[in-house]
């Protein structure tokens with residue numbers, strides 16, 4: 591079947607899901623493409639509607655083995671009209687549990703026809719130089735796999751006569767989904783003297799949790815512990831205070847050293 595355009599959707603506080611989806615898009619190599627980054631609250635104000643002549647790819651990070659709960663509202667508002675869709679999850683080398691199945695189910699309920707799914711590895715949000723987990727990933731080998739996945743998606747589409755003839759694709763996972771999407775409410779970020787008040791942290795925060803008038807501190811009620819503000823701070827002024835998140839980063843770095851590899855399902 592012929593696709594007129596490619597719609598790429600990503601939520602990507604620390605940029606790994608975005609890099610993966612761009613790799614997949616390079617493999618598909620379609621001339622007409624739109625990247626819709628729904629990381630900021632502002633971007634999530636605009637709903638998405640897609641047609642049967644487009645290919646939709648959605649990439650999200652795995653949070654607690656699940657699709658991040660703050661995306662539920664936006665994802666549930668998608669109006670897809672028989673759109674072939676690829677679901678992609680990016681996880682920090684621990685486990686993706688049922689997140690890929692959950693994302694595929696959500697897209698199917700919104701009117702998509704799943705044609706493929708992929709689980710890729712991205713540096714863990716809690717990873718640091720002292721306690722690295724999947725540091726530097728996706729790396730060149732991961733992106734090579736992402737491009738190969740993209741080529742396979744294109745070949746599959748070319749072999750399908752029409753949208754109503756898409757064969758079923760088997761995505762691993764169980765229902766009910768195992769992970770608990772509840773995130774920690776924790777005040778874990780220290781803002782050091784190096785802060786120049788440039789505002790980069792507040793601009794990139796996916797929940798609008800950072801208040802310039804409160805010394806750029808993060809509101810624990812809104813913070814989703816994504817660590818984007820720590821990773822994007824140009825002055826390296828934001829660090830993890832001792833406490834549960836820093837403990838988790840050390841634990842992850844010890845327990846999940848063994849490299850996991852991307853998987854895809856077509």
Ligand SMILES: Cc1cc2nc3c(=O)[nH]c(=O)nc-3n(C[C@H](O)[C@H](O)[C@H](O)COP(=O)(O)O)c2cc1C
Pocket residue numbers: 601602603604605606607608650651652653654655656680681682683684685686711712713714715716773814815816817
């Ligand atoms: C609150 C939270 C929960 C997470 N839960 C998991 C998890 O269950 N399994 C895992 O392997 N990685 C987990 N991660 C790590 C992210 O999935 C991973 O770092 C991903 O690459 C982040 O994508 P992004 O760069 O697009 O934001 C979690 C990260 C955060 C912030």
